[in-house]
Amino acid sequence: MRLNVKLYGITKEIVGQTELKYCLSSSSDVSSLRKELKREYPELGRLTSLLVAVNGEYAPRDLVLNEQDEVVLIPPVSGG
């Protein structure tokens, strides 16, 4: 399955681009995506937190991903 992962803030700088095209085995979940990304970009693992939003909502770790999903990495937020 091919996923487009959108990046903001520090994740954009760590990866060096605003979007990442990613190939995962079908029926992969949020947890396995995080694990893969942290393996490839160890800096992601050093963040205070790294959440994943799927289709505009914070996603639980066991949520199964689909190719059409809008997937966004959410590093620690700091608005206001």
Added chain:
Amino acid sequence: MIVLTSKPINVQRAIDEVSSAEAGAVVVFIGTVRNMTDGKRVVKLDFEAYDKMAISELEKIVNEAVDQWPIKNISVIHRTGNLRISDIAVVIAASSPHRKEAFRACEFVIDTLKETVPIWKKEFFEDEEIWVAAHP
């Protein structure tokens, strides 16, 4: 009213939006860019947002406040892009029949915004740039 804008924030707009004949109180929180962090001089700030989700998360927070207290209306305007010292980063205005609830709602909205809304702040110092809260 919930707005993300790359233009300077008009505080009066947030106030006008929530003012009404039934509201005896309008409480306004204005977050501005401070010139120091941990004793270091800040030169400027950058705010980046995942716009669509920032709006929907702010809607959730506002709805939660309205469910919790007898609030008439709440408006939130958050800036994005490049900000200088003293620029307004965020304005929250809450109106209610009596002041106590508007104070509480205003504080709840800014506190929760800082925890859940996908907006990121980068501080530029004279010698480095730091994404706020990114690292432990």
